[in-house]
Amino acid sequence: MNNNWMKRQRLLGYVFIGPSMLGVLLFFLIPAAYSFYLMFTNYKFMNPTVRFVGFDNITRLLHDPMFYLSLRKTMLFLMAVPVSIAFGFVTAVILNQRLYLKKLLRGLYFMPYITSGVAVAFVWMLMFQPRQGPINGLLRSIGIDNPPGWLSTTTTSMYAIDIIWVWFLLGYNMIIYLAALQEVSTELLEAAKIDGAKRGQVLRKIIWPLVSPTTFLLLITGLIMTIKSFGIIQAMTQGGPGNSTTILSLYVYQNAFRYYEMGYASTISWALFLIILVITVLQWIGQKKWVHY
Amino acid sequence: MEMKRRLSTDVPMRLVGTIVMLALAIVMIMPFLWMISTSLKTPAEVFQYPIKWFPSNPTWEHHIKVWSGSKSFGTYYLNSLKISIIGMLGATFLSAFAAYGFARIEFKGRGALFMVYLSMMMIPPQVLFVPKFIMFEWAGIYNTHLALILPGLFTIFGVFMLRQFFMTIPNEISESAFIDGAGHFRIFFRLILPLAKPALATLAIIDFSWQWNDYENALVFLIDESLYTVPLGLQNFILENMIDYNGMMAAASAGILPMIVVFVLGQRFIIQGLTNSAVKG
Numbered sequence: 001m002n003n004n005w006m007k008r009q010r011l012l013g014y015v016f017i018g019p020s021m022l023g024v025l026l027f028f029l030i031p032a033a034y035s036f037y038l039m040f041t042n043y044k045f046m047n048p049t050v051r052f053v054g055f056d057n058i059t060r061l062l063h064d065p066m067f068y069l070s071l072r073k074t075m076l077f078l079m080a081v082p083v084s085i086a087f088g089f090v091t092a093v094i095l096n097q098r099l100y101l102k103k104l105l106r107g108l109y110f111m112p113y114i115t116s117g118v119a120v121a122f123v124w125m126l127m128f129q130p131r132q133g134p135i136n137g138l139l140r141s142i143g144i145d146n147p148p149g150w151l152s153t154t155t156t157s158m159y160a161i162d163i164i165w166v167w168f169l170l171g172y173n174m175i176i177y178l179a180a181l182q183e184v185s186t187e188l189l190e191a192a193k194i195d196g197a198k199r200g201q202v203l204r205k206i207i208w209p210l211v212s213p214t215t216f217l218l219l220i221t222g223l224i225m226t227i228k229s230f231g232i233i234q235a236m237t238q239g240g241p242g243n244s245t246t247i248l249s250l251y252v253y254q255n256a257f258r259y260y261e262m263g264y265a266s267t268i269s270w271a272l273f274l275i276i277l278v279i280t281v282l283q284w285i286g287q288k289k290w291v292h293y
Numbered sequence: 294m295e296m297k298r299r300l301s302t303d304v305p306m307r308l309v310g311t312i313v314m315l316a317l318a319i320v321m322i323m324p325f326l327w328m329i330s331t332s333l334k335t336p337a338e339v340f341q342y343p344i345k346w347f348p349s350n351p352t353w354e355h356h357i358k359v360w361s362g363s364k365s366f367g368t369y370y371l372n373s374l375k376i377s378i379i380g381m382l383g384a385t386f387l388s389a390f391a392a393y394g395f396a397r398i399e400f401k402g403r404g405a406l407f408m409v410y411l412s413m414m415m416i417p418p419q420v421l422f423v424p425k426f427i428m429f430e431w432a433g434i435y436n437t438h439l440a441l442i443l444p445g446l447f448t449i450f451g452v453f454m455l456r457q458f459f460m461t462i463p464n465e466i467s468e469s470a471f472i473d474g475a476g477h478f479r480i481f482f483r484l485i486l487p488l489a490k491p492a493l494a495t496l497a498i499i500d501f502s503w504q505w506n507d508y509e510n511a512l513v514f515l516i517d518e519s520l521y522t523v524p525l526g527l528q529n530f531i532l533e534n535m536i537d538y539n540g541m542m543a544a545a546s547a548g549i550l551p552m553i554v555v556f557v558l559g560q561r562f563i564i565q566g567l568t569n570s571a572v573k574g
Contacts (some may be wrong), residue, residue, distance in 0.1 A: 016394025023447030031424035108318035117506030119548030132340035
Protein backbone atom coordinates (compact mmCIF):
# COMPACT_ATOMS: atom_id res chain seq x y z
CA MET A 1 0.00 0.00 0.00
CA ASN A 2 2.61 2.47 1.10
CA ASN A 3 4.90 1.20 -1.60
CA ASN A 4 2.22 1.64 -4.20
CA TRP A 5 1.63 5.20 -3.09
CA MET A 6 5.33 5.93 -3.35
CA LYS A 7 5.37 4.49 -6.84
CA ARG A 8 2.43 6.63 -7.88
CA GLN A 9 4.11 9.69 -6.41
CA ARG A 10 7.19 8.98 -8.49
CA LEU A 11 5.10 8.69 -11.64
CA LEU A 12 3.83 12.20 -10.91
CA GLY A 13 7.21 13.34 -12.25
CA TYR A 14 5.82 12.88 -15.75
CA VAL A 15 2.77 14.94 -14.86
CA PHE A 16 4.96 17.77 -13.63
CA ILE A 17 7.19 17.90 -16.67
CA GLY A 18 4.35 16.95 -19.05
CA PRO A 19 3.07 20.40 -20.04
CA SER A 20 6.57 21.74 -20.63
CA MET A 21 7.52 18.66 -22.60
CA LEU A 22 4.44 19.15 -24.75
CA GLY A 23 5.58 22.73 -25.42
CA VAL A 24 9.06 21.55 -26.33
CA LEU A 25 7.56 18.95 -28.64
CA LEU A 26 5.20 21.39 -30.38
CA PHE A 27 7.39 24.47 -30.60
CA PHE A 28 10.90 23.03 -30.75
CA LEU A 29 11.23 19.34 -31.65
CA ILE A 30 8.56 19.00 -34.35
CA PRO A 31 9.44 22.33 -36.03
CA ALA A 32 13.13 21.41 -35.91
CA ALA A 33 12.45 18.05 -37.54
CA TYR A 34 10.22 19.74 -40.09
CA SER A 35 12.90 22.29 -40.86
CA PHE A 36 15.39 19.48 -41.34
CA TYR A 37 13.05 17.93 -43.90
CA LEU A 38 12.54 21.31 -45.64
CA MET A 39 16.28 21.54 -46.15
CA PHE A 40 15.92 18.84 -48.83
CA THR A 41 12.94 20.40 -50.61
CA ASN A 42 12.34 23.36 -52.89
CA TYR A 43 9.60 24.65 -50.59
CA LYS A 44 8.50 28.14 -51.53
CA PHE A 45 5.67 30.09 -49.98
CA MET A 46 2.47 29.87 -52.11
CA ASN A 47 4.08 27.30 -54.38
CA PRO A 48 1.87 24.23 -54.55
CA THR A 49 4.43 21.78 -55.90
CA VAL A 50 6.89 20.80 -53.23
CA ARG A 51 9.62 18.60 -54.63
CA PHE A 52 12.33 16.66 -52.93
CA VAL A 53 15.56 18.08 -54.28
CA GLY A 54 18.16 16.06 -52.39
CA PHE A 55 21.31 18.00 -51.67
CA ASP A 56 20.60 20.81 -54.13
CA ASN A 57 20.11 23.40 -51.40
CA ILE A 58 23.35 22.43 -49.72
CA THR A 59 25.27 22.63 -53.01
CA ARG A 60 23.66 25.98 -53.65
CA LEU A 61 24.67 27.20 -50.20
CA LEU A 62 28.28 26.19 -50.71
CA HIS A 63 28.37 28.14 -53.97
CA ASP A 64 26.47 31.16 -52.69
CA PRO A 65 28.80 34.18 -52.40
CA MET A 66 26.20 35.86 -50.14
CA PHE A 67 26.58 32.99 -47.69
CA TYR A 68 30.31 33.63 -47.37
CA LEU A 69 29.76 37.36 -47.16
CA SER A 70 27.19 36.88 -44.40
CA LEU A 71 29.65 34.61 -42.56
CA ARG A 72 32.28 37.35 -42.67
CA LYS A 73 29.74 39.89 -41.46
CA THR A 74 28.77 37.53 -38.66
CA MET A 75 32.41 37.30 -37.58
CA LEU A 76 32.58 41.10 -37.57
CA PHE A 77 29.45 41.21 -35.44
CA LEU A 78 30.85 38.63 -33.01
CA MET A 79 33.93 40.79 -32.43
CA ALA A 80 31.74 42.94 -30.23
CA VAL A 81 31.54 40.12 -27.67
CA PRO A 82 35.20 39.98 -26.51
CA VAL A 83 35.45 43.76 -26.64
CA SER A 84 32.39 44.08 -24.44
CA ILE A 85 33.75 41.44 -22.07
CA ALA A 86 36.99 43.44 -21.72
CA PHE A 87 35.07 46.61 -20.91
CA GLY A 88 32.80 44.69 -18.57
CA PHE A 89 35.80 43.31 -16.69
CA VAL A 90 37.46 46.69 -16.26
CA THR A 91 34.20 48.29 -15.14
CA ALA A 92 33.56 45.49 -12.65
CA VAL A 93 37.07 45.71 -11.18
CA ILE A 94 36.72 49.45 -10.65
CA LEU A 95 33.19 49.14 -9.24
CA ASN A 96 34.50 46.48 -6.87
CA GLN A 97 36.77 49.10 -5.26
CA ARG A 98 35.59 51.25 -2.42
CA LEU A 99 33.52 53.87 -4.21
CA TYR A 100 30.52 56.01 -3.37
CA LEU A 101 27.12 55.46 -5.02
CA LYS A 102 28.03 51.90 -6.00
CA LYS A 103 24.45 50.68 -6.35
CA LEU A 104 23.46 53.61 -8.53
CA LEU A 105 26.52 53.16 -10.74
CA ARG A 106 25.88 49.47 -11.16
CA GLY A 107 22.29 50.19 -12.14
CA LEU A 108 23.25 52.82 -14.71
CA TYR A 109 25.77 50.54 -16.45
CA PHE A 110 23.31 47.67 -16.44
CA MET A 111 20.35 49.64 -17.73
CA PRO A 112 20.91 49.24 -21.50
CA TYR A 113 20.91 45.46 -21.24
CA ILE A 114 17.42 45.27 -19.76
CA THR A 115 15.67 48.18 -21.37
CA SER A 116 16.93 47.85 -24.89
CA GLY A 117 15.00 46.35 -27.70
CA VAL A 118 14.35 47.80 -31.08
CA ALA A 119 13.35 51.12 -29.56
CA VAL A 120 16.91 51.94 -28.64
CA ALA A 121 18.12 50.91 -32.09
CA PHE A 122 16.15 53.79 -33.54
CA VAL A 123 17.73 56.20 -31.06
CA TRP A 124 21.20 55.05 -32.13
CA MET A 125 20.19 55.34 -35.77
CA LEU A 126 19.53 59.05 -35.31
CA MET A 127 22.60 59.60 -33.15
CA PHE A 128 24.75 58.03 -35.88
CA GLN A 129 23.20 60.28 -38.52
CA PRO A 130 26.36 61.21 -40.48
CA ARG A 131 25.74 64.83 -41.39
CA GLN A 132 23.95 66.28 -38.41
CA GLY A 133 23.89 63.57 -35.76
CA PRO A 134 25.28 64.32 -32.29
CA ILE A 135 28.07 61.71 -32.53
CA ASN A 136 29.61 63.25 -35.62
CA GLY A 137 28.89 66.68 -34.17
CA LEU A 138 31.10 65.74 -31.25
CA LEU A 139 33.80 64.31 -33.53
CA ARG A 140 33.86 67.50 -35.63
CA SER A 141 34.07 69.66 -32.55
CA ILE A 142 37.24 67.86 -31.48
CA GLY A 143 38.80 68.47 -34.89
CA ILE A 144 37.88 65.39 -36.92
CA ASP A 145 36.77 67.02 -40.15
CA ASN A 146 35.76 63.85 -41.97
CA PRO A 147 33.97 61.72 -39.41
CA PRO A 148 32.84 58.24 -40.51
CA GLY A 149 29.48 57.70 -42.20
CA TRP A 150 28.58 55.03 -39.62
CA LEU A 151 25.43 53.16 -40.65
CA SER A 152 25.29 54.84 -44.06
CA THR A 153 28.46 53.49 -45.67
CA THR A 154 29.29 49.87 -46.45
CA THR A 155 32.74 50.03 -44.87
CA THR A 156 31.66 51.36 -41.49
CA SER A 157 28.13 50.03 -40.96
CA MET A 158 29.14 46.82 -39.20
CA TYR A 159 31.41 48.74 -36.81
CA ALA A 160 28.59 51.07 -35.91
CA ILE A 161 26.50 48.02 -35.02
CA ASP A 162 29.41 46.62 -33.02
CA ILE A 163 29.52 49.82 -30.96
CA ILE A 164 25.83 49.45 -30.15
CA TRP A 165 26.31 45.78 -29.28
CA VAL A 166 29.29 46.46 -27.00
CA TRP A 167 27.20 49.08 -25.24
CA PHE A 168 24.26 46.69 -24.96
CA LEU A 169 26.19 43.70 -23.54
CA LEU A 170 28.56 45.62 -21.29
CA GLY A 171 26.23 45.81 -18.29
CA TYR A 172 25.50 42.10 -18.36
CA ASN A 173 29.20 41.20 -18.50
CA MET A 174 29.84 43.62 -15.68
CA ILE A 175 27.29 42.21 -13.24
CA ILE A 176 28.44 38.64 -13.87
CA TYR A 177 32.05 39.70 -13.27
CA LEU A 178 31.01 41.58 -10.13
CA ALA A 179 29.52 38.35 -8.77
CA ALA A 180 32.66 36.44 -9.69
CA LEU A 181 34.87 39.06 -8.01
CA GLN A 182 32.96 38.60 -4.76
CA GLU A 183 34.23 35.02 -4.73
CA VAL A 184 37.88 36.02 -5.06
CA SER A 185 39.20 35.54 -1.54
CA THR A 186 40.29 38.69 0.20
CA GLU A 187 42.93 36.71 2.09
CA LEU A 188 44.69 35.92 -1.14
CA LEU A 189 44.67 39.57 -2.12
CA GLU A 190 45.92 40.65 1.32
CA ALA A 191 48.71 38.09 1.08
CA ALA A 192 49.71 39.43 -2.31
CA LYS A 193 49.74 42.96 -0.93
CA ILE A 194 51.97 41.93 1.96
CA ASP A 195 54.32 40.28 -0.50
CA GLY A 196 54.60 43.66 -2.18
CA ALA A 197 52.68 42.94 -5.35
CA LYS A 198 51.70 46.00 -7.34
CA ARG A 199 48.08 46.67 -8.28
CA GLY A 200 48.62 45.81 -11.93
CA GLN A 201 50.35 42.59 -10.96
CA VAL A 202 47.53 41.54 -8.66
CA LEU A 203 45.07 42.20 -11.44
CA ARG A 204 46.97 40.30 -14.10
CA LYS A 205 48.48 37.48 -12.07
CA ILE A 206 45.75 36.80 -9.52
CA ILE A 207 42.35 38.27 -10.34
CA TRP A 208 42.29 37.70 -14.11
CA PRO A 209 43.24 33.98 -13.85
CA LEU A 210 40.79 33.45 -11.00
CA VAL A 211 37.86 34.80 -12.96
CA SER A 212 38.86 32.97 -16.14
CA PRO A 213 35.98 30.48 -15.89
CA THR A 214 33.62 33.47 -15.86
CA THR A 215 35.37 34.99 -18.85
CA PHE A 216 35.01 31.71 -20.69
CA LEU A 217 31.34 31.43 -19.80
CA LEU A 218 30.63 35.02 -20.87
CA LEU A 219 32.44 34.43 -24.13
CA ILE A 220 30.45 31.31 -24.97
CA THR A 221 27.04 32.63 -23.95
CA GLY A 222 27.78 35.99 -25.56
CA LEU A 223 28.79 34.41 -28.86
CA ILE A 224 25.73 32.17 -28.96
CA MET A 225 23.36 34.97 -28.05
CA THR A 226 24.90 37.35 -30.57
CA ILE A 227 24.92 34.90 -33.46
CA LYS A 228 21.16 34.46 -33.08
CA SER A 229 20.27 38.16 -32.88
CA PHE A 230 19.27 40.12 -35.93
CA GLY A 231 16.50 42.32 -34.55
CA ILE A 232 18.38 45.59 -34.19
CA ILE A 233 20.05 45.14 -37.59
CA GLN A 234 16.77 44.41 -39.32
CA ALA A 235 15.25 47.44 -37.62
CA MET A 236 18.05 49.87 -38.49
CA THR A 237 19.48 48.81 -41.85
CA GLN A 238 17.58 45.71 -43.11
CA GLY A 239 21.01 44.34 -43.94
CA GLY A 240 22.22 47.36 -45.89
CA PRO A 241 23.65 49.55 -47.19
CA GLY A 242 24.36 47.11 -49.99
CA ASN A 243 24.62 43.86 -48.10
CA SER A 244 27.10 45.26 -45.63
CA THR A 245 25.19 44.29 -42.49
CA THR A 246 23.58 41.06 -43.71
CA ILE A 247 24.73 38.67 -41.02
CA LEU A 248 23.91 34.98 -41.29
CA SER A 249 20.83 35.04 -39.04
CA LEU A 250 19.43 37.96 -41.01
CA TYR A 251 20.19 36.18 -44.29
CA VAL A 252 17.98 33.31 -43.11
CA TYR A 253 15.17 35.73 -42.35
CA GLN A 254 15.52 37.49 -45.72
CA ASN A 255 15.44 34.24 -47.67
CA ALA A 256 12.44 32.98 -45.77
CA PHE A 257 10.29 36.08 -45.56
CA ARG A 258 11.53 38.46 -48.23
CA TYR A 259 12.22 36.01 -51.09
CA TYR A 260 9.98 33.22 -49.70
CA GLU A 261 12.71 30.67 -50.46
CA MET A 262 11.79 28.63 -47.43
CA GLY A 263 13.59 25.43 -48.35
CA TYR A 264 16.80 27.31 -48.92
CA ALA A 265 16.27 29.42 -45.79
CA SER A 266 16.02 26.20 -43.77
CA THR A 267 19.33 25.06 -45.21
CA ILE A 268 21.06 28.28 -44.16
CA SER A 269 19.49 28.05 -40.72
CA TRP A 270 21.10 24.63 -40.21
CA ALA A 271 24.47 26.12 -41.09
CA LEU A 272 23.79 28.55 -38.28
CA PHE A 273 22.94 25.63 -36.01
CA LEU A 274 26.25 23.95 -36.92
CA ILE A 275 28.19 27.01 -35.79
CA ILE A 276 26.30 27.04 -32.48
CA LEU A 277 26.98 23.33 -32.09
CA VAL A 278 30.71 23.89 -32.58
CA ILE A 279 30.72 26.68 -29.99
CA THR A 280 28.81 24.44 -27.56
CA VAL A 281 31.23 21.54 -28.05
CA LEU A 282 34.09 23.95 -27.41
CA GLN A 283 32.30 24.87 -24.20
CA TRP A 284 32.13 21.24 -23.08
CA ILE A 285 35.80 20.74 -23.80
CA GLY A 286 36.71 24.07 -22.28
CA GLN A 287 34.68 23.59 -19.12
CA LYS A 288 36.66 20.50 -18.21
CA LYS A 289 39.92 22.36 -18.65
CA TRP A 290 38.91 25.64 -17.09
CA VAL A 291 37.32 24.40 -13.94
CA HIS A 292 40.75 23.93 -12.38
CA TYR A 293 42.62 27.12 -13.03
CA MET B 294 48.92 58.24 12.46
CA GLU B 295 47.59 55.21 10.58
CA MET B 296 44.06 56.62 10.70
CA LYS B 297 45.16 59.93 9.32
CA ARG B 298 47.01 58.40 6.40
CA ARG B 299 43.98 56.33 5.52
CA LEU B 300 41.69 59.31 5.49
CA SER B 301 43.96 61.49 3.42
CA THR B 302 44.65 58.92 0.70
CA ASP B 303 41.38 57.02 0.76
CA VAL B 304 38.71 59.67 0.54
CA PRO B 305 40.18 61.57 -2.43
CA MET B 306 40.80 58.27 -4.26
CA ARG B 307 37.23 57.18 -3.64
CA LEU B 308 35.93 60.53 -4.81
CA VAL B 309 37.98 60.54 -7.99
CA GLY B 310 37.01 56.95 -8.76
CA THR B 311 33.36 57.71 -8.17
CA ILE B 312 33.42 60.80 -10.36
CA VAL B 313 35.19 59.02 -13.22
CA MET B 314 32.79 56.08 -13.07
CA LEU B 315 29.81 58.40 -12.84
CA ALA B 316 30.95 60.32 -15.90
CA LEU B 317 31.28 57.06 -17.86
CA ALA B 318 27.89 55.92 -16.58
CA ILE B 319 26.34 59.09 -17.95
CA VAL B 320 27.92 58.28 -21.32
CA MET B 321 26.29 54.84 -21.05
CA ILE B 322 22.82 56.29 -20.57
CA MET B 323 23.38 59.14 -23.04
CA PRO B 324 21.14 57.53 -25.71
CA PHE B 325 18.22 57.56 -23.26
CA LEU B 326 18.86 61.14 -22.22
CA TRP B 327 19.18 62.26 -25.83
CA MET B 328 15.99 60.44 -26.71
CA ILE B 329 13.95 62.16 -24.00
CA SER B 330 15.46 65.54 -24.67
CA THR B 331 14.86 65.25 -28.44
CA SER B 332 11.28 64.18 -27.94
CA LEU B 333 10.61 67.47 -26.18
CA LYS B 334 12.33 69.72 -28.72
CA THR B 335 11.16 71.61 -31.76
CA PRO B 336 12.31 70.22 -35.15
CA ALA B 337 14.79 73.05 -35.56
CA GLU B 338 16.58 72.15 -32.34
CA VAL B 339 17.08 68.42 -33.03
CA PHE B 340 20.52 68.54 -34.56
CA GLN B 341 21.85 71.74 -33.04
CA TYR B 342 25.41 71.35 -31.90
CA PRO B 343 26.54 71.69 -29.11
CA ILE B 344 23.63 69.51 -28.04
CA LYS B 345 20.85 71.43 -26.34
CA TRP B 346 20.05 69.03 -23.51
CA PHE B 347 17.31 71.28 -22.20
CA PRO B 348 15.08 72.54 -25.01
CA SER B 349 14.25 76.23 -24.69
CA ASN B 350 10.52 75.60 -25.17
CA PRO B 351 9.81 72.02 -24.18
CA THR B 352 6.80 70.78 -26.10
CA TRP B 353 4.60 67.75 -25.59
CA GLU B 354 3.14 67.83 -29.08
CA HIS B 355 5.26 64.90 -30.35
CA HIS B 356 4.20 62.71 -27.47
CA ILE B 357 0.58 63.68 -28.09
CA LYS B 358 0.97 62.76 -31.76
CA VAL B 359 2.28 59.31 -30.82
CA TRP B 360 -0.63 58.64 -28.49
CA SER B 361 -3.48 59.93 -30.64
CA GLY B 362 -5.06 59.31 -34.01
CA SER B 363 -5.94 56.03 -35.68
CA LYS B 364 -2.44 54.63 -35.16
CA SER B 365 -2.22 55.49 -31.49
CA PHE B 366 0.32 53.65 -29.43
CA GLY B 367 -2.57 52.75 -27.12
CA THR B 368 -3.46 49.80 -29.35
CA TYR B 369 0.11 48.57 -29.49
CA TYR B 370 0.40 48.92 -25.74
CA LEU B 371 -2.71 46.86 -25.08
CA ASN B 372 -1.50 44.17 -27.51
CA SER B 373 1.95 44.06 -25.95
CA LEU B 374 0.60 44.04 -22.42
CA LYS B 375 -1.80 41.22 -23.22
CA ILE B 376 0.88 39.06 -24.84
CA SER B 377 3.60 39.83 -22.29
CA ILE B 378 1.43 39.36 -19.20
CA ILE B 379 -0.20 36.11 -20.30
CA GLY B 380 3.16 34.83 -21.48
CA MET B 381 4.91 35.86 -18.29
CA LEU B 382 2.34 34.29 -15.95
CA GLY B 383 2.08 31.10 -17.99
CA ALA B 384 5.80 30.71 -18.52
CA THR B 385 6.58 31.29 -14.86
CA PHE B 386 4.02 28.78 -13.64
CA LEU B 387 4.79 26.11 -16.23
CA SER B 388 8.53 26.52 -15.64
CA ALA B 389 8.06 26.10 -11.90
CA PHE B 390 5.93 23.03 -12.50
CA ALA B 391 8.48 21.37 -14.78
CA ALA B 392 11.42 22.51 -12.67
CA TYR B 393 9.87 20.83 -9.64
CA GLY B 394 9.57 17.58 -11.58
CA PHE B 395 13.16 17.75 -12.76
CA ALA B 396 14.60 18.85 -9.43
CA ARG B 397 12.68 16.94 -6.79
CA ILE B 398 11.06 13.79 -8.19
CA GLU B 399 13.12 10.80 -9.15
CA PHE B 400 11.49 9.18 -12.13
CA LYS B 401 12.79 6.98 -14.89
CA GLY B 402 14.48 8.80 -17.74
CA ARG B 403 14.71 12.07 -15.86
CA GLY B 404 18.33 12.73 -16.78
CA ALA B 405 17.82 11.91 -20.45
CA LEU B 406 14.68 14.02 -20.70
CA PHE B 407 16.42 16.95 -19.07
CA MET B 408 19.27 16.66 -21.58
CA VAL B 409 16.75 16.70 -24.44
CA TYR B 410 15.21 19.73 -22.81
CA LEU B 411 18.49 21.60 -22.46
CA SER B 412 19.68 20.68 -25.95
CA MET B 413 16.76 22.68 -27.34
CA MET B 414 18.62 25.79 -26.21
CA MET B 415 21.11 25.12 -29.00
CA ILE B 416 18.49 25.40 -31.73
CA PRO B 417 18.51 28.98 -33.00
CA PRO B 418 15.12 30.65 -33.54
CA GLN B 419 16.04 30.97 -37.22
CA VAL B 420 15.72 27.19 -37.63
CA LEU B 421 12.22 27.36 -36.18
CA PHE B 422 10.77 30.40 -37.97
CA VAL B 423 9.88 28.72 -41.27
CA PRO B 424 8.36 25.49 -39.89
CA LYS B 425 6.46 27.46 -37.24
CA PHE B 426 5.18 29.80 -39.92
CA ILE B 427 3.90 26.84 -41.97
CA MET B 428 2.48 25.04 -38.93
CA PHE B 429 0.78 28.16 -37.56
CA GLU B 430 -0.79 28.91 -40.88
CA TRP B 431 -2.08 25.36 -41.09
CA ALA B 432 -3.48 25.61 -37.55
CA GLY B 433 -5.07 28.98 -38.27
CA ILE B 434 -3.14 30.92 -35.65
CA TYR B 435 -0.75 32.71 -38.01
CA ASN B 436 -1.37 36.46 -37.79
CA THR B 437 -3.12 36.12 -34.42
CA HIS B 438 -1.77 36.84 -30.96
CA LEU B 439 -1.86 33.12 -30.23
CA ALA B 440 1.16 32.72 -32.52
CA LEU B 441 3.14 34.68 -29.93
CA ILE B 442 1.33 33.68 -26.76
CA LEU B 443 1.41 29.90 -27.13
CA PRO B 444 5.18 29.52 -27.75
CA GLY B 445 5.72 32.24 -25.15
CA LEU B 446 4.32 29.95 -22.47
CA PHE B 447 7.46 27.84 -22.58
CA THR B 448 10.90 28.99 -21.61
CA ILE B 449 13.78 26.57 -21.37
CA PHE B 450 15.87 29.14 -19.53
CA GLY B 451 13.08 29.42 -16.94
CA VAL B 452 12.97 25.70 -16.23
CA PHE B 453 16.74 25.64 -15.99
CA MET B 454 16.87 28.61 -13.63
CA LEU B 455 14.11 27.41 -11.29
CA ARG B 456 15.49 23.87 -11.25
CA GLN B 457 18.76 25.31 -9.95
CA PHE B 458 16.85 27.11 -7.25
CA PHE B 459 14.66 24.14 -6.23
CA MET B 460 17.74 21.97 -5.86
CA THR B 461 19.06 24.32 -3.20
CA ILE B 462 15.97 23.80 -1.00
CA PRO B 463 16.92 21.17 1.61
CA ASN B 464 15.38 17.75 1.04
CA GLU B 465 14.35 17.41 4.70
CA ILE B 466 11.58 19.92 4.15
CA SER B 467 9.71 17.77 1.65
CA GLU B 468 10.70 14.52 3.36
CA SER B 469 8.95 15.42 6.59
CA ALA B 470 5.89 16.49 4.62
CA PHE B 471 6.05 13.19 2.78
CA ILE B 472 6.00 11.27 6.05
CA ASP B 473 2.95 13.27 7.05
CA GLY B 474 1.27 11.90 3.95
CA ALA B 475 1.49 14.92 1.67
CA GLY B 476 1.90 14.17 -2.01
CA HIS B 477 4.02 16.02 -4.53
CA PHE B 478 1.17 18.31 -5.55
CA ARG B 479 0.61 19.50 -2.01
CA ILE B 480 4.35 19.88 -1.40
CA PHE B 481 4.72 21.86 -4.59
CA PHE B 482 1.84 24.26 -3.96
CA ARG B 483 2.07 24.60 -0.18
CA LEU B 484 5.78 24.36 0.51
CA ILE B 485 7.96 24.91 -2.51
CA LEU B 486 6.09 27.67 -4.34
CA PRO B 487 5.95 29.96 -1.28
CA LEU B 488 9.64 29.37 -0.63
CA ALA B 489 10.46 30.12 -4.25
CA LYS B 490 8.71 33.50 -4.39
CA PRO B 491 11.88 35.54 -4.99
CA ALA B 492 13.04 33.16 -7.73
CA LEU B 493 9.60 33.24 -9.32
CA ALA B 494 9.59 37.03 -9.24
CA THR B 495 13.00 37.07 -10.86
CA LEU B 496 11.92 34.80 -13.69
CA ALA B 497 8.68 36.71 -14.16
CA ILE B 498 10.49 40.03 -14.51
CA ILE B 499 13.13 38.70 -16.90
CA ASP B 500 10.52 36.91 -18.96
CA PHE B 501 8.33 40.00 -19.12
CA SER B 502 11.20 42.09 -20.43
CA TRP B 503 11.94 39.48 -23.10
CA GLN B 504 8.35 39.29 -24.20
CA TRP B 505 7.95 43.06 -24.23
CA ASN B 506 11.10 43.51 -26.31
CA ASP B 507 10.38 40.61 -28.64
CA TYR B 508 10.54 42.08 -32.11
CA GLU B 509 11.69 39.12 -34.19
CA ASN B 510 8.74 36.78 -33.54
CA ALA B 511 6.22 39.58 -33.94
CA LEU B 512 7.87 40.49 -37.23
CA VAL B 513 7.51 36.94 -38.54
CA PHE B 514 4.07 36.04 -37.21
CA LEU B 515 1.95 39.23 -37.33
CA ILE B 516 0.82 41.22 -40.39
CA ASP B 517 -2.29 43.16 -39.38
CA GLU B 518 -1.49 46.55 -37.98
CA SER B 519 -4.27 46.23 -35.42
CA LEU B 520 -2.39 43.27 -33.92
CA TYR B 521 1.01 44.98 -33.76
CA THR B 522 2.97 44.95 -30.53
CA VAL B 523 4.96 47.99 -29.40
CA PRO B 524 8.22 47.12 -31.24
CA LEU B 525 6.34 46.61 -34.53
CA GLY B 526 4.21 49.70 -33.99
CA LEU B 527 7.36 51.64 -33.36
CA GLN B 528 8.92 50.40 -36.57
CA ASN B 529 5.75 51.28 -38.43
CA PHE B 530 5.68 54.76 -36.96
CA ILE B 531 9.27 55.32 -37.96
CA LEU B 532 8.78 54.09 -41.52
CA GLU B 533 5.84 56.45 -41.93
CA ASN B 534 7.46 59.44 -40.26
CA MET B 535 11.00 59.16 -41.62
CA ILE B 536 11.80 62.85 -41.22
CA ASP B 537 9.92 63.56 -38.01
CA TYR B 538 12.84 63.00 -35.68
CA ASN B 539 11.08 64.45 -32.65
CA GLY B 540 8.13 62.15 -33.23
CA MET B 541 10.45 59.18 -33.66
CA MET B 542 12.06 59.86 -30.31
CA ALA B 543 8.71 60.37 -28.63
CA ALA B 544 7.68 56.97 -30.02
CA ALA B 545 10.93 55.39 -28.87
CA SER B 546 10.34 56.83 -25.38
CA ALA B 547 6.92 55.20 -25.37
CA GLY B 548 8.54 51.88 -26.19
CA ILE B 549 11.29 52.11 -23.59
CA LEU B 550 9.48 53.72 -20.68
CA PRO B 551 7.79 50.56 -19.35
CA MET B 552 11.12 48.76 -19.42
CA ILE B 553 12.74 51.54 -17.41
CA VAL B 554 9.97 51.23 -14.83
CA VAL B 555 10.36 47.44 -14.71
CA PHE B 556 14.11 47.87 -14.45
CA VAL B 557 14.01 50.37 -11.61
CA LEU B 558 11.51 48.32 -9.62
CA GLY B 559 12.95 44.89 -10.39
CA GLN B 560 16.67 45.53 -10.75
CA ARG B 561 17.57 43.58 -7.63
CA PHE B 562 15.67 40.48 -8.80
CA ILE B 563 17.01 40.65 -12.33
CA ILE B 564 20.62 40.91 -11.24
CA GLN B 565 20.20 38.08 -8.76
CA GLY B 566 18.54 35.81 -11.29
CA LEU B 567 21.02 36.41 -14.07
CA THR B 568 24.03 36.03 -11.77
CA ASN B 569 22.76 32.83 -10.18
CA SER B 570 21.99 31.13 -13.45
CA ALA B 571 25.31 32.20 -14.95
CA VAL B 572 27.67 31.54 -12.06
CA LYS B 573 26.14 28.31 -10.87
CA GLY B 574 25.10 27.21 -14.34
